[in-house]
Amino acid sequence: MKIRNYPLPGIALIFILLLTACGGNTNSSQQAASSTGPIDSVQSVAPNSSASAATGETRKFTDSKSRQVEIPVNPQKIVYIGSDPGDLLALDVKPVGATLSVIASQVVYPDLLKGIEDVGYPAALEKVLSLTPDLIIFSDWDESALESLSEIAPTVVIGENDTYTRLRQIADLLGKQDIAEQKITEYETKAANVKKQLMLDLKPGETATVFLQLGKTLYVMGHQGISVSLYDMLGFAPPPKVQELINQDELFSEISEEILPSYAGEEIFILGDEAEETSSALNQLLGSAIWKSIPAVKNGHTYAADSKWNFDDIITRTRLLEELPKLMAKGS
Template sequence: MNKQKSFLAAFLLLFVLVLSACGNAAPAKEAAPTAPATDKAAEAPASGTVTYQSETGPVDIPANPQRIVALTYAPNILSMDVTPVGVDQWTGANPLFTDKLKDVAVVSEEDPESVAAQAPDLIIAGANMKNLDQLSKIAPTVVFTWGKLDYLEQQVEIGKLLGKQDEAQAWVDDFTQRTADIGGKIKAKYGDDVTVTAIEVDDKNAYVMGDSWARGTEILYQAMGLKMPDKVKEAVAAEGYYSLSLEVLPEYMGDFVAVSRRLDASSEIMDSAVWKQIPAVQEGHVIEFESRASSYSDPTTLENLLSIFEKGFLGESK
């Protein structure tokens, strides 16, 4: 009799599980494989999962993620009106996103428990981050290598991940056209060979940067097509940036200088006699902007910097 009861109980349990699986299962939809920004992806379903073809291989992710922890590229996500439940400390300190991040936790890959506490359904991380194996056990984790895609391709790829590729591509197309137009106006006003140096300074240090080091460099050199001085081009060729001593600073300055710095702090470099003797400084060709709001290359940051550059070069801004 006990054997019959055990058999009946097991049979009923199996029957319930089969019914449950049939009622809740949704067909997985494979997203378009990682491709150039011009590829168009189908709209993601409202629920269920999709297979995202990440740079490390396929990852099954929610088709409509609701609780994203963004350890990297958080500004790109915020720019598409998606608010993560957790972000890195640098995004958390960015004044451009203060309002959107009012109730968002600051987390770290070095503390996986801080990530797990947010109960994420998707984690976005950098390829060089620690504890990736632990993070992938918390939730599906998509990894990006910084610089593997250019700043525009990266935005489209984030859009693909969130089911917003068309929206991301539309912004890319519009931004590309507008920046090219503004770059043309700058060259028309100052000449095709006008040069600009992108520099970041703190109290006692100065760094020149190449064409893909945030701080507006992608706008100046790639989108607008402005030239960097030859000496800067040589200096940044190896690492993408180069540290300068105050004494040699004038040798690297172009017709214009775009300065990323803490606007609420003084700079010994910019208060120096050497700085004040630089021709671009004397001619008023210095464009300053907040370093904490310029260290990314997402749409919100780029649109803010574009407005600053348009006013700085042309005396106008939309």
């Protein structure tokens, strides 16, 4: 992923909200019931609880950068660096530490983050070291600390792929393949039921677009975040201009209000956070003549949601299944 450098921590929130659970690469133009219980049941990994950990048994694992990393067969103290801890938690594994300082208040599963030490964002190496991890899972756009982290513990890079690919890669890493497949099967079963409940009766090629307002900046989403559920699960199609972004592996793009209509689909989902600046900008947008001129708006096919749904880990996507009927019933 190629991205220009930006000051932190302000831009960190924007990128984490936008790059959550995303697949593919981006570039500088895009600034912008498991075997042990239900999907929300997460078990802490207790240190020194296995023979392999005690004996130091290891194996080779090839990560997303084609690096062969020697990892513990049964890691006991995992630190997660990235914006999708839901990928790990879905496998009933709770890391001892993770980069939570920005996303803890932005995800739909804060209940599952209890007991996880925040290592900061960017990750503070001293904090990571103090947790004495035996494995670090790295899934972040900023790879500047990768070498330093690798000196603390074996560090495996997880690619910014689609939901199932990421989940399966981590499952392979941790020996949780059966749980991953069960989570996927459970999700698809629930998704099929929700589709029946919604009775969408989509026309072939019916389009939908996701716009995200963060502060004063407006983004259009490609194939990432909540768009994954709209396109892959519900069966909407991206409008031509959004499809262009997807074809160019652009996960999102900053746009101006003036060109917003050219990206608008027959259904529009508009996301925003609770920040005062965002609320003010959204109110201005929704009251503008440009917004009111869009056919989807005129037809009452717009839906407003919190930006916390702009993640595509399987925990968020599963909880979104419960939210979608309520969300789409509130179309304006």
